[in-house]
Amino acid sequence: MEFLQYILVLLLVFCSFFNGSFAQPPTCAQAGCPTGGVWGEWKTIGSGQCDMECGGCGTLVQTRECISDPICPCTGSSNRTTGCNFNACKYPTQKVCCNPYVPMVVNKVQICGPIPKTIDSSACCPQSTLYSEWSGYSSNGNKGWVRTRRCLTASIGCPCAAKDITETVDVCPCPAAAGLADSDCEGTSLPGNKGYVQTMAIDNEACTATVMFYAANQATQTPPFYFCKPMASGYQGAMNFQGAYITVKESVSKKCVAHTAFDCEGGKNTDKYPSAPRQDVTFTCNLQTKKWILDFTGNDIDSYYQGNWTLN
Template identity: 30%
Template sequence: MKSFLIFISLFLRAVQNLPDCSFDVCANGGMWSEWSTTSKCPTECGSCSKNLYTRKCMSTNFPNCPCVGDTYRYILCNSKTCVYPAQRTCCIPYVPMIINGSQQCGPFPKDPDRSSESPCCPKGGFWSTWSAYFRDGEKKAWSRTRRCLTEEAGCPCTDPGTTIETSTACPCRKLVDVSSLVKTNLGTYTLNPVYNDEDCTASQVMESQKSAVGEPCNEYTSWKYYRWTNAVRYVKPGRSDYVGIKISNCEAAHEKKIFLYCDRETLNYRLAINNDEVYGYNQIYQ
């Protein structure tokens, strides 16, 4: 046990120089700290007592890396053989034997939770997920950050220069012309949004001259409030079907626009009118 305690001490002092693991840490039950104790062994020899040891899961906040196993256990302490006038040399069921060149009371129980390759660091370390983009007024740019989750455990992440990403343009993915998916038996206008990098929005002026033949406005005779409307069809990210939506009253006097804003976490634009994420859209006409 003395050699085991020395090993723990060396581990704590050398924690910044751990080798990379040769196995998948998360598939192997997570990243645990070493077993440690603050208790003093109540007996001086003979493997007669155990101390309470605890360990901490160091991968709790790592992505998809929960720990599997116990957080505490009792481990033999003071395993050297007792000498006269002790009542016995070793406490039952242990017997005297030579272990690591010295006389000990053993054999020691096998430790199923201890790998011959531990302690070690996950290859490359673990990064947190990126934060949402935020406006950096000094740089006049959009920035996002992340941090190395394993650094406090003595396991630095690779690529330490990538703790921050900055973009002068709005970081959201540009909208896509999806006319091939939405036109069916209708006509479509070209996608032509105007992007505002300062506030991460996009907009497009609708074609809106009322026409009895249906171009560019669409006739909705059953519509409660007005007959002619601007309409678009849009496709959501990861989908191939489309959604149709009325944008504005063609007969109204104001300029008719479609407005979208950037979701700085998903990095997709969302329609201001209903908050749906949008991969691409086109104005349609009959």
């Protein structure tokens, strides 16, 4: 008999949690953001094993997420400690229920209640649909890129007009990085001479980019001036370019930083005066921020330019 009562209590607890999670709340009285935001379900942290056998005397730590943030910020706590195992205790236990729960009979079964809800009784469905911010992009497996906005309120029983909104693009979502202006790096000590901005060559299928570096802004001439090749005496005198660097403005630090892209004397080039040397600087699109990552450092950048330095 006691075993059957225990099973009935478990069913009551399950039904209480089920109804609290999935019964659709009423529509909010006010338009826009609901007062206090929209909280998700309370979920147990850890193993979920109760440390006591009856009376709601055990404790579980639970947490919940503000599912409307940052569109509608929430008020209240995101953590709570709640009781567990709500079947009434039997003799010789000194008390039937632990505070704050009291004995009650539900469907002819004695339990300790009221059983905590997984959704607050004050929850309501917003009058207008709430969707998340756009996710980062990911490959759709067909040479395209897709991102998603989720229905924020579906988990508490408030459906959206469309469960999820998706957007697909055929080109890499990172736009070509802007050219870095001198004024962007004021107060920063940078090596050599500023060169120019060579346009990124973007691979839309792989979402990567390449910048081909030359020794100076003469790449359109025939033949062009390259790294490690003495320039003609008619161009500001004979000049031997030792190498080139890429200067980037990093997205997070907002600092201008120079990195060597090509060094003729540093062993990166087997022939000091090849006929057409070049060096590719590579980037990878950050599909979350839509910024280009300089592969050499792994950092997002806002803009860049090519610089160079000479032996004489």
